[in-house]
Amino acid sequence: MSKNEIVKVEHLNKEYVTDGKAFQVLKDISLTINEGEFVTIVGHSGCGKSTLLKIICGLVDYSDGVVERDGEKVTGPVPQCGMVFQDHRLLPWLKIKDNVGFGIKDLQKDKKEKLVKEHLELVGLKGFENSYPSQLSGGMSQRAAIARGLAGDPKMLLLDEPFGALDALTRIQMQREILRIQKEKETTMIMVTHDIDEAIFLGERIVVMSARPGEIKKIIKTDKYARRNRGSAEFAAYKKQIYNFFFEDSADLLEETEFMI
Ligand SMILES: Nc1ncnc2c1ncn2[C@@H]1O[C@H](COP(=O)(O)OP(=O)(O)O)[C@@H](O)[C@H]1O
Ligand SMILES: [Mg+2]
Numbered sequence: 001m002s003k004n005e006i007v008k009v010e011h012l013n014k015e016y017v018t019d020g021k022a023f024q025v026l027k028d029i030s031l032t033i034n035e036g037e038f039v040t041i042v043g044h045s046g047c048g049k050s051t052l053l054k055i056i057c058g059l060v061d062y063s064d065g066v067v068e069r070d071g072e073k074v075t076g077p078v079p080q081c082g083m084v085f086q087d088h089r090l091l092p093w094l095k096i097k098d099n100v101g102f103g104i105k106d107l108q109k110d111k112k113e114k115l116v117k118e119h120l121e122l123v124g125l126k127g128f129e130n131s132y133p134s135q136l137s138g139g140m141s142q143r144a145a146i147a148r149g150l151a152g153d154p155k156m157l158l159l160d161e162p163f164g165a166l167d168a169l170t171r172i173q174m175q176r177e178i179l180r181i182q183k184e185k186e187t188t189m190i191m192v193t194h195d196i197d198e199a200i201f202l203g204e205r206i207v208v209m210s211a212r213p214g215e216i217k218k219i220i221k222t223d224k225y226a227r228r229n230r231g232s233a234e235f236a237a238y239k240k241q242i243y244n245f246f247f248e249d250s251a252d253l254l255e256e257t258e259f260m261i
Contacts, residue, residue: 005071006156006188007033007056012065014051025051027213029065033190035155038182040199041192042242043209049192052214053158056190057081069156078156082149082187086161088141090133090148096120097129100147119147122181139170146178150185159191163198175201200227200238208245218245 014026025048033039041049054060055067058078067074069081090099101116120126123143133141142162149157159178163171175198182189193199199206200222208218220241226234 004035005032006035006037006069007031007190008066008068008071009052009056010066012052012055012067013063014048014055014060015063016051024213026055026062027215029214029216031207031216031219033156033188035188036186037204038179038189038191038202039205039207040203041190041207041209042194042196042199043214044211044246045194047209047211048214049209050160053083053160053190053192057083057156057158080152080154080156082152082154082157084142084145084149084157084159084162086164088133088145090141090144092133094132095129096125096131096133096136096144099133099144100151102148104152115151115153116147119151120144122150122184123147124177137170138166139174142166142174143177146181150181150187154187156188156190159189161192161194164194171195171198178202196239196242197230199242200235201230203227206238206242208242 009029009031012026012029013024015022015024029052041052043049051060055062056069056074056078058074058076069078090096091102094102097116097120100119101112104112104115107115117129120129123146125140125143125147128136128140133144136144145162163174166174178189179202191202203222206220206222207216208220209215210217220238222238223234226232227238229235
């Protein structure tokens with residue numbers, strides 16, 4: 001393992017068993033994540049993206065292959081690994097500050113309070129410490145979920161379609177925020193998304209997966225300036241590359257549509 005590799009996955013296979021029948025979800029996945037990197041994963045629903053994230057953080061076991069975190073085999077829940085999901089999963093009966101501090105254990109009260117305060121500020125929720133989840137908008141709830149994911153100062157944050165339920169403008173705003181936060185904290189981030197633009201805008205590398213069983217079909221390395229400029233020709237080229245992978249007939253469709261117009 002090279003010095004800055006934080007996650008190493010090699011020839012990973014995963015099967016689930018339902019009603020006594022095994023079916024393969026992930027097939028021969030090999031992927032290395034470097035410290036401080038932002039990697040995005042795109043793929044059809046059901047191709048095993050969430051399963052892959054859960055295996056990386058040790059919440060789900062695997063059938064065969066290698067999964068390592070900081071050079072150590074993953075055999076159970078991985079320390080220093082935060083998670084953010086599509087639904088914020090805040091506890092409705094707890095104030096925002098208590099939700100954010102929920103996972104922080106083994107710390108003195110004042111240190112914990114300081115961490116919570118810092119992270120609420122980081123995500124732009126200063127002043128909402130004493131609010132309840134029902135009093136926050138969708139975007140604010142996701143901010144709180146990000147703060148909770150980062151409050152324990154993890155080395156790595158796994159995001160599973162975190163902005164999937166947000167409206168388009170809030171979503172773009174949150175994409176910008178997560179970049180700012182990543183720059184500030186230098187946390188390694190792996191984000192699963194359905195949104196191809198989002199995958200390009202955020203991903204230093206974009207992992208493109210095939211339908212079930214999920215296999216990595218492409219890893220696209222993006223240029224920093226090109227991915228941050230949604231109007232650039234390079235951005236459009238990345239987009240075309242991904243579209244063409246998922247929808248092989250998209251060029252024909254374009255022809256047909258033009259004809260119809
Ligand atoms: N705990 C489980 N037991 C059995 N099947 C599961 C389990 N979790 C997920 N699956 C199935 O595995 C496949 C991949 O699921 P998932 O990783 O959630 O895909 P994705 O996140 O790409 O939509 C789906 O068909 C799903 O129904
Ligand atoms: Mg999923």
